[in-house]
Amino acid sequence: MSAFLGPIHYWLYNKIQWHENLLDEIYGLMASNGEDVGLIKHYTEHQFGAPERSELSEVIDGSNIHGWLQTKIQSLEYRMAYVLTHIISKEAVSLESLKALYHENGKKAYERYQGSMKTPNEMFKAIYDYLLEGMPCDRVNHPISADEKGMVWVKKICIHTEYWNAVGGDIKNYDALRLEWLKGFVMGEFELVIEDGVQFILTRRAA
Numbered sequence: 292m293s294a295f296l297g298p299i300h301y302w303l304y305n306k307i308q309w310h311e312n313l314l315d316e317i318y319g320l321m322a323s324n325g326e327d328v329g330l331i332k333h334y335t336e337h338q339f340g341a342p343e344r345s346e347l348s349e350v351i352d353g354s355n356i357h358g359w360l361q362t363k364i365q366s367l368e369y370r371m372a373y374v375l376t377h378i379i380s381k382e383a384v385s386l387e388s389l390k391a392l393y394h395e396n397g398k399k400a401y402e403r404y405q406g407s408m409k410t411p412n413e414m415f416k417a418i419y420d421y422l423l424e425g426m427p428c429d430r431v432n433h434p435i436s437a438d439e440k441g442m443v444w445v446k447k448i449c450i451h452t453e454y455w456n457a458v459g460g461d462i463k464n465y466d467a468l469r470l471e472w473l474k475g476f477v478m479g480e481f482e483l484v485i486e487d488g489v490q491f492i493l494t495r496r497a498a
Contacts, residue, residue, distance in 0.1 A: 295345065296348060296356070296358065297352045298349070299427060299448065300347065300351070300356060300360065301347060301357030302389035302420070302450065303360055303427070304351075304360065304363075305326055305363075306345045306420070306421060306422070306423045307364060307423065308344070309361075309366055309421055309423075310367055310423050311342045311367060313393075314342075314367070314370065314467070315369055315373065315386075315494070316392055316396065317371075317374060317375070317392065318332065320375075320384055320388060320389070321357075321378060321383060321384055324383060324384055326378070326383045326384075329361075331374060331377065334370070335370040335373050335374060336367070336370070338373075339365075339370050339373070340362065340365075340366035340367050340369075340370075341366075341393065342363075342364055342366070342367065342370075345417065349382060352451070355419075357426070357427050361426060364423065364425065364426070365431050365454075366455040367423070368423075368450075368451065369390055369454050369458065370459065372451070372454040372455045372457070372458045372460050372465070373458040373460075375389070375460065375464060375465070375468070376455065376459060376461070376464070377408075377449075378459050379464055382440055385420050386464065386467065390430065390467065390468060390471040391471075393468045393469070393471040393472040393475070394471040394472065394474055394475040395475060396472060397471070397472035397473060397475025397476035398473065398475035398476065398478070399475075399478050400421045400472075400475075401417075401476045401478050401479075402473065404417050404420070404421075406420070408479065409441065409480075410482075411437055411438070411439070411440070411442035411481065411493050411494075412437050412442060413475065414481050414493060415434070415437075415442050415444065415493060416443075417476075418473070418477070419432065420474070421476070422469070424450060425450040427443075429448070429450055430447065431446060431447060431448055431449075432444050432445070432446055432447070432451055432491075433445050433446075433447050435490075435491075436474070439493065440495055441493055441494035441495065442492075442493045443490065443493070444490075444491050445489055445490050445491070446488075446489045446490075446491070449462065451465055457495075465486060470485065477493070480495050480496055481493055481494065481495060481496065482494060482495075482496050
């Protein structure tokens with residue numbers, strides 16, 4: 292099977308796994324608040340599909356690699372949107388507690404990143420080596436300009452909105468959590484400003 296798989300497939304699957312782990316952290320936060328995690332996991336996995344945690348080469352459908360990965364992204368997106376919407380609306384976990392969890396997850400990703408983050412373009416790449424923005428062919432993020440001092444890109448579409456709408460959620464909650472993740476991740480030499488929710492401006496911090 293590995294003969295049919297390329298680096299981009301492992302790259303995407305690793306991003307899926309990072310977010311499955313993030314969902315597990317959310318479940319842990321729920322459990323610490325006395326919530327019945329087993330019940331919501333059973334419902335979401337029955338409704339939207341169970342997570343796949345095995346080695347990619349052992350489980351992927353070699354005759355439909357793109358479609359298989361797409362279904363895993365969709366399953367994760369639906370489960371994440373449902374769980375977050377449910378616990379926020381029921382006040383089972385506060386939005387502020389979730390923001391703190393996302394911030395720490397972003398910080399953890401930054402600390403574990405193995406590649407270089409010395410230039411704006413490298414930092415841009417590092418961000419989306421973690422953040423899940425659909426399939427590569429969706430081309431969600433479009434670079435506008437880049438030099439040694441900074442980089443600007445725009446988010447052409449929000450691929451998460453459809454999942455949040457499907458479960459009766461508010462995409463603004465996702466946006467707030469993603470912002471906290473970015474605050475945790477963009478450290479060191481750089482800072483990130485988001486304008487109108489669609490334009491991202493990455494610059495070097497003042498000396």
